Amino acid sequence: MVFLPSMFRIALLIAFALAWMGCSKGDSKTEGNGTAKDRPLAEYHDTTVLDMHDGSHLSWTLKTLHLVKWPKSDLIRAEPVDLAVFDSLGVSQIWVTADSGSVDEPMNFLIAKGHVHGKSRKGMDLQTDSLRWNRTGNNVSTEARVRVVSEDGDILTGKGFVSDANLNNWQILSDVHGVFQKVDERAEKIDSTPATGGKP
DSSP states (O other), X not given: OEEEEOSSHHHHHHHHHHHHHHHHTTOTTSSSSSOGGGSOSEEEOSOEEXXXXXXXXXXXXXXXXXEEEOTTOSXXXXXXXXXXXXXXXXXXXXXXXXXXEXXXXXXXXXXXXXXXXXXXXXXXXXXXXXXXXXXXXXXXEEEEEEEEEOTTOOEEEEEEEEEETTSSSEEEEEEEEEEOSSHXXXXXXXXXXXXXXXXX
């Protein structure tokens, strides 16, 4: 198992450089045949963990079985993706799995692709083909079709999705269809709630 603390960009680059030197030893397939430029800068074929810190607290942890960084690319690619996102107290808020993913070197964004499955701490369940987490806006989004099961068991489908990073406040952008659970029971609850405020 390889652990790569990624609090600073330079630490990650040094780890990849050291790994590349280690991986390049005894690689007879690329020696002397002009294909060295096709070799990855670093590649891991074992359980690898990337930790992203925001100041002193852990923001997210990415676990994967295949991690690769190619020369002249700002992206680090992972297959598969097993991502946990934490709040400022270190409590897990969402979990995302996918066939593959990419993260940029400064770790400002992460893109998950293929059979993306996200789940929030509150129980919201999201399925889509691609999902992007943006560190700057602290949000997740996709332009792909989505299927969402809410905390109440409602099933909604549509195209395009935006949410805060914890999947608490979310929106499907277009072509929305839904199946809602216990509609009558909810309506009765709303009707029985005393009105507050001004006169009718």
